[in-house]
Amino acid sequence: MEEYKPEITVITPTHFRPDLLKRTIISVQNQTFKSYEHIIVSDHCPYAKKVYDEFKSDNRIKFIENMRPHVKNVGSVGKNIGYENASSKIICYCDDDNVYLPNHLEVMYREFSKNIYDIVYTRYYHVPLGKGDGIIKQLCTRSIDDYSGYDHIGNTDNLNMGHTVSALKSCGGWKKDRPGKRDGEDTELMKRFDKMLSKTTLRISDITCIYYARAACIIDDNEYKKELKKMKKDQIYVYDR
Numbered sequence: 136m137e138e139y140k141p142e143i144t145v146i147t148p149t150h151f152r153p154d155l156l157k158r159t160i161i162s163v164q165n166q167t168f169k170s171y172e173h174i175i176v177s178d179h180c181p182y183a184k185k186v187y188d189e190f191k192s193d194n195r196i197k198f199i200e201n202m203r204p205h206v207k208n209v210g211s212v213g214k215n216i217g218y219e220n221a222s223s224k225i226i227c228y229c230d231d232d233n234v235y236l237p238n239h240l241e242v243m244y245r246e247f248s249k250n251i252y253d254i255v256y257t258r259y260y261h262v263p264l265g266k267g268d269g270i271i272k273q274l275c276t277r278s279i280d281d282y283s284g285y286d287h288i289g290n291t292d293n294l295n296m297g298h299t300v301s302a303l304k305s306c307g308g309w310k311k312d313r314p315g316k317r318d319g320e321d322t323e324l325m326k327r328f329d330k331m332l333s334k335t336t337l338r339i340s341d342i343t344c345i346y347y348a349r350a351a352c353i354i355d356d357n358e359y360k361k362e363l364k365k366m367k368k369d370q371i372y373v374y375d376r
Contacts (some may be wrong), residue, residue, distance in 0.1 A: 138169045138194055138304070139172075139245070140195065140220075140222065140223075140334045141170050141171050141195065141222055141223045141365045142168075142170040142171065142223055142225065142244055143168070143170065143172075143223055143225045143226075143227055143240050143243060143244060143247075143297075144169040144171065144172050144173075144174060144214070144217070144221040144222060144223045144226050144227070145171055145172070145173045145174070145216060145227050145228070145229055145230070145240070145305070145350055146174050146176065146214055146217030146218065146226065146227070146228050146230070147159055147163075147173065147175050147176070147212020147213075147217075147229050147230065147231055148158075148174060148176045148178060148182050148211075148212070148216075148217070148230065148231070149176070149177055149178070149180055149183050149213070150177075150178045150179070150270070151180050151230075151275040151360070151363065152181065152231050152232065152359075153180075153182035153183065153185065153363075153371055153373075154271060154275050154287045154359075154372045154373055154375065155231045155271065155274065156175070156182075156183060156186045156234045157186055157189075157375070158234055158274075158275070158279055158370065159230070159231050159232075159233065159234055160173065160175070160186070160190050160196065161279060162229070162234035162235045162253045162279050163229060163235060163240075163357075164193065164234075164238055164243065164253060164278070165169060165235075165237050166192075166235065166238075166239065167196075167237050167238060167241045168240035168241035168243075168244050169224075169241055169282065170244075171195060171223075172195050172196075172197060172221075172222055172223065173195055173196045173197070174197045174199060174217040174220060174221065175187055175196065175197065175198050175199070175203065176199045176200075176201060176213035176217050177198070177199070177200045177213075178212055178213050179200075179201060180200045182363070183198070183200075183370065184293055185371045186371060188216055188220050188265070189219065191372065192282065193354075195307070196243050197220070198201040199216055199217070199220060200338075201216060203210035205337040208210065210306055211309035211310060211311045211312075211320055212309075212311070214228060214293075214308075215308045215309050218244050218300070218303055218308065218309075219301060222342075223300075224299055224300050224301075225243065225244070225245055225247050225297055225298075225299060226298055226300060226303065226338070227239070227240065227296075227297040228293040228294060228296065229294060229295065230293070231292050232274070232347055232349060233259075233345060233346050233347055233349075234279050234280075234342050234344065234345050235343065235376075236280065236342070236343050236344060236345065237280075238341065238343050239257065239343035239344055241256055241308045242257055242339070242341045242343050243257070243343075246337055246339065246347045247297065247299070251335065251337075252335050252336065252337045253297075253298060253299050253301070253302040253328075253332045253335040253336065254296065254297070254298045254299075254302060254328050254335065254336040254337070255296070255297045255298070255336075255337045255338075255339070256295055256296050256297075256338045256339070256345070257290070257338075257341045257342065257343040257344065258289065258290045258292050258293045258295060258340060258341065258344075259288070259289055259290070259294055259295045259342065259343070259345060259346040260282035260285040260342060260344070260345045260346065261285055261286055261287050261348055262283075262284055262288045262319065262345060262347050262348060263284070263345050263348045264283055264287075264347055264348060264349050265349070265367065266270070266349065267355075267356065267357075268324045268356055268357055268358035269356065269358055270349050270356050271348050271349075271358075271373075272358070272359065272373075272374060273357045274347055274349070275373075275374045275375075276374075279373055280345075281345075282345045285345075288342060289346060290338060291299065291322075291325070292346055293320075293321035293324070293325075294346055295323070295343065295344050295346075296325065298328070300327065302332055302335075305326045305332075306324070306328060306332065307327065309324055310323055310324070311338065311365075315337060322357075330373040350362075
């Protein structure tokens with residue numbers, strides 16, 4: 136059998152959010168552009184493998200468990216692992232609390248296939264959801280393409296960013312926030328990209344993602360955590376029983 140060679144790699148780090156991970160996977164499967172691989176990196180999440188098992192018949196989806204000890208981070212560890220295992224020359228990201236619109240990978244491939252750019256930014260609908268308890272439940276009641284209530288159209292997140300493998304290699308990998316600070320992750324990486332690769336960066340007007348602004352990614356949704364602990368062994372999702 137001929138080895139599958141995807142044009143684009145999508146990386147999703149995940150940690151204790153199976154309901155949201157399911158939504159992200161489905162949004163990637165809904166892409167009009169089909170030549171991709173989707174690498175899901177579990178950072179010591181006992182539920183992530185169960186979610187993957189529901190989708191593993193799709194051979195474009197790969198599952199990797201972080202075997203190193205868990206350290207507090209906001210996805211940078213998983214993104215580095217995904218990048219290290221990527222089979223394509225183009226990298227995109229979709230964290231497990233956001234989703235792609237169906238055109239995202241098609242737009243990315245359209246621009247990268249011109250062989251001019253190292254970095255491409257599209258735009259996203261920014262949907263503010265609030266913070267704290269109940270936010271994940273609120274998000275899970277939305278359809279995957281629902282961007283109602285958005286307050287602006289943004290372009291400053293790893294969600295709407297794609298880059299070549301060589302770009303990350305030349306600029307260095309993802310860096311974690313320092314203890315007690317928010318000074319790493321995508322903001323820090325994008326600053327490095329702007330400093331070192333601004334001449335080969337493209338920003339376009341296409342809207343291709345939905346960014347759900349949840350302060351709960353910093354301030355925990357304790358209601359959801361409690362429901363996770365109460366799940367039976369044969370359950371995978373809190374809000375899909």
